[in-house]
Amino acid sequence: xxxxxxxxxxxxxxxxxxxxxxxxxxxxxxxxxxxxxxxxxxxxxxxxxxxxxxxxxxxxxxxxxxxxxxxxxxxxxxxxxxxxxxxxxxxxxxxxxxxxxxxxxxxxxxxxxxxxxxxxxxxxxxxxxxxxxxxxxxxxxxxxxxxxxxxxxxxxxxxxxxxxxxxxxxxxxxxxxxxxxxxxxxxxxxxxxxxxxxxxxxxxxxxxxxxxxxxxxxxxxxxxxxxxxxxxxxxxxxxxxxxxxxxxxxxxxxxxxxxxxxxxxxxxxxxxxxxxxxxxxxxxxxxxxxxxxxxxxxxxxxxxxxxxxxxxxxxxxxxxxxxxxxxxxxxxxxxxxxxxxxxxxxxxxxxxxxxxxxxxxxxxxxxxxxxxxxxxxxxxxxxxxxxxxxxxxxxxxxxxxxxxxxxxxxxxxxxxxxxxxxxxxxxxxxxxxxxxxxxxxxxxxxxxx
Amino acid sequence: xxxxxxxxxxxxxxxxxxxxxxxxxxxxxxxxxxxxxxxxxxxxxxxxxxxxxxxxxxxxxxxxxxxxxxxxxxxxxxxxxxxxxxxxxxxxxxxxxxxxxxxxxxxxxxxxxxxxxxxxxxxxxxxxxxxxxxxxxxxxxxxxxxxxxxxxxxxxxxxxxxxxxxxxxxxxxxxxxxxxxxxxxxxxxxxxxxxxxxxxxxxxxxxxxxxxxxxxxxxxxxxxxxxxxxxxxxxxxxxxxxxxxxxxxxxxxxxxxxxxxxxxxxxxxxxxxxxxxxxxxxxxxxxxxxxxxxxxxxxxxxxxxxxxxxxxxxxxxxxxxxxxxxxxxxxxxxxxxxxxxxxxxxxxxxxxxxxxxxxxxxxxxxxx
Numbered sequence: 001x002x003x004x005x006x007x008x009x010x011x012x013x014x015x016x017x018x019x020x021x022x023x024x025x026x027x028x029x030x031x032x033x034x035x036x037x038x039x040x041x042x043x044x045x046x047x048x049x050x051x052x053x054x055x056x057x058x059x060x061x062x063x064x065x066x067x068x069x070x071x072x073x074x075x076x077x078x079x080x081x082x083x084x085x086x087x088x089x090x091x092x093x094x095x096x097x098x099x100x101x102x103x104x105x106x107x108x109x110x111x112x113x114x115x116x117x118x119x120x121x122x123x124x125x126x127x128x129x130x131x132x133x134x135x136x137x138x139x140x141x142x143x144x145x146x147x148x149x150x151x152x153x154x155x156x157x158x159x160x161x162x163x164x165x166x167x168x169x170x171x172x173x174x175x176x177x178x179x180x181x182x183x184x185x186x187x188x189x190x191x192x193x194x195x196x197x198x199x200x201x202x203x204x205x206x207x208x209x210x211x212x213x214x215x216x217x218x219x220x221x222x223x224x225x226x227x228x229x230x231x232x233x234x235x236x237x238x239x240x241x242x243x244x245x246x247x248x249x250x251x252x253x254x255x256x257x258x259x260x261x262x263x264x265x266x267x268x269x270x271x272x273x274x275x276x277x278x279x280x281x282x283x284x285x286x287x288x289x290x291x292x293x294x295x296x297x298x299x300x301x302x303x304x305x306x307x308x309x310x311x312x313x314x315x316x317x318x319x320x321x322x323x324x325x326x327x328x329x330x331x332x333x334x335x336x337x338x339x340x341x342x343x344x345x346x347x348x349x350x351x352x353x354x355x356x357x358x359x360x361x362x363x364x365x366x367x368x369x370x371x372x373x374x375x376x377x378x379x380x381x382x383x384x385x386x387x388x389x390x391x392x393x394x395x396x397x398x399x400x401x402x403x404x405x406x407x408x409x410x411x412x413x414x415x416x417x418x419x420x421x422x423x424x425x426x427x428x429x430x431x432x433x434x435x436x437x438x439x440x441x442x443x444x445x446x447x448x449x
Numbered sequence: 450x451x452x453x454x455x456x457x458x459x460x461x462x463x464x465x466x467x468x469x470x471x472x473x474x475x476x477x478x479x480x481x482x483x484x485x486x487x488x489x490x491x492x493x494x495x496x497x498x499x500x501x502x503x504x505x506x507x508x509x510x511x512x513x514x515x516x517x518x519x520x521x522x523x524x525x526x527x528x529x530x531x532x533x534x535x536x537x538x539x540x541x542x543x544x545x546x547x548x549x550x551x552x553x554x555x556x557x558x559x560x561x562x563x564x565x566x567x568x569x570x571x572x573x574x575x576x577x578x579x580x581x582x583x584x585x586x587x588x589x590x591x592x593x594x595x596x597x598x599x600x601x602x603x604x605x606x607x608x609x610x611x612x613x614x615x616x617x618x619x620x621x622x623x624x625x626x627x628x629x630x631x632x633x634x635x636x637x638x639x640x641x642x643x644x645x646x647x648x649x650x651x652x653x654x655x656x657x658x659x660x661x662x663x664x665x666x667x668x669x670x671x672x673x674x675x676x677x678x679x680x681x682x683x684x685x686x687x688x689x690x691x692x693x694x695x696x697x698x699x700x701x702x703x704x705x706x707x708x709x710x711x712x713x714x715x716x717x718x719x720x721x722x723x724x725x726x727x728x729x730x731x732x733x734x735x736x737x738x739x740x741x742x743x744x745x746x747x748x749x750x751x752x753x754x755x756x757x758x759x760x761x762x763x764x765x766x767x768x769x770x771x772x773x774x775x776x777x778x779x780x781x782x783x784x785x786x787x788x789x790x791x792x793x794x795x796x797x798x799x800x801x802x803x804x805x806x807x808x809x810x811x812x813x814x815x816x817x
Contacts (some may be wrong), residue, residue: 167637184634189501189529355615355634355641357502362556365639369592386589393552396523397504 003229005217005237006210007253010097016132018139021100027145029219033108034153041112045215047223049235054080054171054208055286055326056401057310066195067113068203076204077115078180079106079212081122082164082171086287086348087328090239091209093251095122095129098213099136103159105212107145108219110157113205117158121176124166133161168352172400173206175354186356187400208326210239230256234309238327244282245333247271256309260284261298263308264331277333280438281417284313285325287345288405290412291338292322318412334438338420339431342413343371349406360403363394367410374421377428384421388414457534461485461508462542474527474538475506479719486719487540488550488579490557490664491616492528493721495729499621500528503614504553505579509546512537524549547583554583560594560639561665562611570666572679575720576614597642602632603650605657605671605738610642613667619643619659626655626731643667654693657737661714661722672738673711679703682710684754687746689736696733697725701752702743709741715752 014020021027033041046061067075079102083091095102102120110118122130137159140146148156162180164170170179174188177199198204214236218226227235234256243249246264248271254263263269264279273279279294299306301320306312310324332341350364367390373379391407391414398404414421424431456467461478462485468477476494478486487508492500500506506528510521515535524546527538540546558580565571597610615634620643623632631646645651651659660668682703691698703711714722714732723730740746776783806814 169637189526350638353638355636355638356617357504358553358556358614359504361615361639361641362559366556366559366590366592393549393556397507397549397553399501399526 003237003255004253005221005226005229006094006098006101006213006239007251015098016096016100016136018100018136018143021098022143025220026100027104027140029216030104030107030111030145031151033111033219034151034155038112038114041108041219044223045112045218048218048226049230049233050211050214050218050226051234051310052208053210053214053238053326055085055288055323057324060207060211063195063207064109064113064205066193067205068196069114070203074117074202075113075115076199076202077106077110077113077118078173078176078199078204078206079118079120079209080171080173080176080206081120081126081209082176083126083209083326084123084168084171084352085326085328086345087243087283087330088241088286088326089243090241090251090327092126092129093241094209094213094239095126096132099129099132100140101213101216102133102209103136103140103145105215106159107140107150107157108215109205109207109212110159111150111155115205116156117160119180119199120159120161121170121180122161122163123170124164127163130161130163137161167354168348169354169400169402172402175400176206177204186354187402189399231307231309232311234311234324238308238324240308240327240329242270242329242331244329244331245273245277245336246331247274254308256307258308259298260306260308260313263329270329270331273331273333277335278438279331280334280336281332281338283322283328283330283332283409284308285323286328287330287348288401288408289323289325290318290321290408291332291341291416292412293416296320296416297322318408319415322412335435337375337435338413338417339371339375339424342410343368343375345409346371346406349402353402353406354400357399357403359394360398360406363390363403364406366390367406371410374424375431377424377431379421379425379428381422381425383425384414384418457532459532459534459536459538461538462540468532470532472532474508474510474525474530474532474536475500477532478527478538478540482718484541487527488575488582489528489719490575490579490614491618493618493621493662494719495722495724496618496621496662497625499616499618501526503557503616505550505557507546507549507553509539509543510536511539511543551583551585554579555585555589557614558584558588559590560611561614562594562596564612567675568612568666569669569674569679570612570663573720574666575664595639600644601650601671602645602659602668603652603656605734606651606660607669607671607674608643609667609669610644611667612665613643614665615641615643616664618662618664619668622659622662623651623653623656626658627651627653654733654735655695655731657734658714658722658731661716664720670711670738672741677703677705677710679711681705684752686715686749686752688749689740689746691733691736693733693735695731696736697728697730698732698736699723699725699730700732700736700746702746702748704743707743709743709746712737712740 009015009024042064050060051057052060081091106118146157146159167185169175170185172187175185179185194204194206229236237253237255240252240254252269265272281291281293282297283291301316313322313324315321346368350368353360353364355361370383370387391410394403395407420436423436457470458465458467459477464481466481487506489506490503507524508527509524512518514533600608602608620633631649632651634641635644660670682705684701684703687702688699699715700712701715702709714730717723
């Protein structure tokens with residue numbers, strides 16, 4: 001049983017409310033932090049090895065130390081709660097059931113960064129969570145954790161929740177800032193990065209919900225203690241939102257030392273695949289990371305056991321690995337069709353592309369149309385190469401990572417499941433009623449009992 | 450001793466040039482000129498905030514700077530990337546760039562209707578030029594193209610969204626010239642569209658400049674639509690004393706005979722409006738749409754067009770006859786014509802008035 005830091009108190013009744021949260025030891029980290037120097041907190045977070053939990057996995061302490069601090073210019077902390085990646089729903093759980101941990105983490109981070117006004121940008125679909133957060137902020141303010149002169153320390157901090165209007169692109173940090181400023185949510189061209197010129201042209205740090213919540217145990221327990229959990233550069237605990245063909249979908253807090261096999265099959269976590277079906281493929285980190293077939297998911301190309309952490313999941317690069325991403329763990333069993341699955345993702349990215357730069361705007365729509373025609377049995381063999389060529393020309397040539405996110409799933413599906421695409425083209429009628437199943441593996445897949 | 454560094458060195462396609470700090474790669478390449486300059490569909494040096502969107506100007510940075518000579522991992526948009534001292538940039542010498550640019554052009558043409566034969570922009574269209582240089586001969590796209598209804602933005606401008614490549618230039622013009630923003634992009638992705646707020650007219654004296662900045666035929670001059678092909682008209686530089694504040698009064702008139710078919714702002718070699726005294730030479734709607742008589746203008750002379758489009762041949766300046774090559778390939782033998790109808794038939798007889806002949810002309814009519 002792994003250590004739990006964020007979800008430790010999840011089953012305490014009434015933890016959503018201030019009184020219970022405070023009784024259970026909440027806001028201790030703020031008390032501790034306000035006695036420290038802001039730079040020491042940044043150093044502490046650096047030492048903890050905390051990596052951004054939103055998807056890219058960039059070291060948080062490093063990001064904080066990049067923040068420009070010109071005189072007389074306000075700095076901002078923005079919490080990215082625009083959790084829109086298909087398969088990812090960890091932040092929702094955290095904000096819905098333990099909202100105070102986010103607010104606590106944000107107060108510490110605001111103090112460390114010198115932000116007197118901090119924002120939570122939440123996706124529009126989470127409207128009921130907006131109310132929960134608003135209530136939690138009001139409670140925190142009532143008890144002197146927000147507002148002027150917090151706990152007599154002389155530090156002022158206000159916090160606001162801003163709802164988005166339901167656009168995936170607004171989870172990209174610069175599009176988020178544009179949207180927060182009240183403009184159309186188009187990503188900005190970088191550089192300048194938000195750490196230099198962010199919200200209203202001022203230095204800004206944008207962090208994921210889970211990242212900011214993780215600041216609380218780091219300050220409470222100390223960076224060394226936090227860094228002891230986990231392995232290598234993957235320190236601390238990570239929330240994984242597991243879904244798809246598994247017995248127990250839900251949110252799990254893992255300590256990044258367990259293997260993928262254990263995560264899928266043990267009763268503590270996903271509890272195996274229902275109805276005795278076999279594992280076909282899995283997207284380990286939210287819809288935009290490459291899909292992996294079962295054999296490459298459970299073991300790396302070198303034959304080692306794959307672990308649930310940043311390094312191990314990306315072992316082998318995109319040729320035989322994937323990414324930790326945002327922790328949206330989507331499991332596909334033998335009855336799932338990879339072509340249909342890839343089409344569904346392509347349709348999502350086509351719908352969510354902001355339309356600002358041409359490769360993403362035109363390419364995502366094109367890929368969707370080709371995938372639909374293959375899925376409907378109307379494709380040609382040359383379409384598969386065409387898809388590969390289109391994704392290659394989108395990747396890396398766009399303003400923001402949405403282009404990459406749209407290209408990677410298509411690339412990985414073709415890379416690992418090309419024979420399934422070819423079968424779809426060669427059996428235009430059969431593919432409408434039957435499933436390709438697991439036939440494409442040259443070797444029998446090792447399936448744990 | 451203090452030495453102020455006021456220029457930095459940048460190498461583009463093996464050509465080194467000194468530029469001012471803060472210059473973008475694209476502007477440095479424009480200072481060199483020629484083939485080294487990346488094409489730009491959305492960047493417009495006179496419009497603040499433009500660029501970075503179309504991705505045609507992508508270049509490879511082989512070395513970031515002298516201080517940090519690491520290459521940049523991805524291709525960068527040259528219009529929005531500043532040069533560093535000692536930066537090494539590859540444009541046409543990089544296969545990666547050519548490949549990516551061909552891809553971008555394919556993407557831009559994907560939903561473009563390619564209705565050049567009926568498009569007023571044909572002949573001076575940047576997308577046409579780009580298509581000639583980087584496009585494929587055929588399309589790999591086998592689906593229906595997206596279409597939109599034509600829309601009138603005010604009495605003078607028509608928006609044909611089907612042709613639009615979403616460069617955002619016109620939105621910057623509208624943003625920077627109108628007090629109240631009414632023009633922008635609605636929807637997103639491949640169904641994004643330029644629109645005024647619920648088909649409102651842009652009410653501004655300078656709205657016509659949106660036509661000049663449009664790189665394709667999405668915004669056209671309603672006073673010129675379908676009147677003529679640009680290559681049949683003769684561009685001349687002219688000026689007038691315009692009373693509209695902010696109007697430079699310097700324009701290019703597009704003539705056919707004595708008739709002014711179209712008035713546009715004067716453009717430089719990159720297809721952008723020329724600057725006068727450091728200010729972009731925008732012209733007002735009165736000059737553009739309502740002053741279409743040669744008497745109202747002082748004509749300065751024939752416009753020199755340095756862009757490489759079909760109207761850029763400068764055929765109006767000097768008329769060169771094509772060389773007769775038959776004699777050359779026939780080893781000096783004069784071509785023997787079967788019949789020179791001009792000398793035989795007398796069709797060109799100036800004394801003969803065809804209108805005076807009753808009914809169709811017969812050969813006997815010419816022999817008199």
